[in-house]
Amino acid sequence: MSEVRKQDSDLLSIVSIFHFVLGGFQMMISLAGFVYIVMGVLMATGAMDSVKGEAPPPELGWVFVGIGIVFVLIFITIGLFTIKTGINMRRRQRRTLCIVIDSILCMMVPFGTIVGIFGLVLLTRPEISDEFEG
Numbered sequence: 001m002s003e004v005r006k007q008d009s010d011l012l013s014i015v016s017i018f019h020f021v022l023g024g025f026q027m028m029i030s031l032a033g034f035v036y037i038v039m040g041v042l043m044a045t046g047a048m049d050s051v052k053g054e055a056p057p058p059e060l061g062w063v064f065v066g067i068g069i070v071f072v073l074i075f076i077t078i079g080l081f082t083i084k085t086g087i088n089m090r091r092r093q094r095r096t097l098c099i100v101i102d103s104i105l106c107m108m109v110p111f112g113t114i115v116g117i118f119g120l121v122l123l124t125r126p127e128i129s130d131e132f133e134g
Helices: 003-045 058-091 095-105 111-123 126-133
Strands: none
Touching: 003 058, 003 111, 003 126, 058 095, 058 111, 095 111, 095 126, 111 126
8 A cells, every 4th residue: 555545544534533523513512402392392381481471372382392303303413424424434435425415514614614625625536536436
């Protein structure tokens, strides 16, 4: 194995580790959606009626629950795809999926952008492309 090929392989392994870390953070961020879910359930069930002033309408509570569920699902899905991309990079499989996910990660400023750009730069190199095919 040539020195350049070994460096590319090492860089790809490092970027795959970045994908694992970023995916874990994305899944932790999804936990913030549970705050909306709990608050929405409290509003919808009337548990906030004891608060001074007028209680919020129950319909608003269900809106909060819906927003929280969507938030959790989006971030867990993105986190799982990011981790799967790291696994695929390690195994040198599914290059197209890795490119698509890295392109999506570029929209997540700042850390997703950094990881996505590093991934895209490596995945578009001919030497790396050969590793995925062969």
